[in-house]
Amino acid sequence: MSFIESQNSFAAALLHPDRPLPEGITTARGAADLSRFAVYRNNVYVGLTTALGERFPVTKRLVGSDFFAGMARAYAADHKPASPLIMYYGDDFPDFIAEFPPAASVVYLADVARIEVAWTRAYHAADFLPLIAAALGGIAPERLADVVLVPHPSARLVRSDFPAGAIWSAHQGETLAPVADWHAETVLIVRPALHVEVHIIPPRDAAFAALLLEGATLGEAAEAAFTANPAFQFGSALIGLIGLGAFSAFEPNEGNLP
Structure with a gap:
């Protein structure tokens, strides 16, 4: 057996208790050592x-420690860490939750977990000064529609059919507050300075924010937002998102604009 095959066999046996003991796992006397490997597997x-x-404290709190432990163990059985940076382990845990039958009744659970993934990613994102509204002042009005805003390195958007942002916020203290309005939410997670901030975007601005963070021009995003919600207001939406620190720059830059 090659070294790579031995590694794969060892890793598979670690995460699947039904697999046989890998070759070479023996005592000093050469006997198979099932008990010691079981301890290592458990660790x-x-x-x-x-x-x-x-990484998912609110998700855990929503379902309880015992349920979460079982769900996490089921996930770990088929999801090895893709990076030595353990803080990123579980990037696809929300997708697993969405397909995990025992969690099906907690319909918002996967989206709350997506907020927690975004929170971690924002926390560890590169430091960068956010764009300020005044930086757009030199753009000729006729060129504004062609501008593309560059997302801040920490900016993430989670769109949910449920009040996932409000649920997450309600679990940030010792005392739980009931979620009064049960409706879809778009949540911006960003760290423009020292602290990660979680903002619930007004529904009329959701399509605009999503398209801008995906790289659409201001004109394209505004047109789609107007179509999705006639109450959309371009100026207030743009200033609002910039004020939250969602962007770090714009393209084309001032040097390329007339």
């Missing part, structure tokens, strides 16, 4: 599920 599971619990 790996504990490490991975603990990492998930620390």
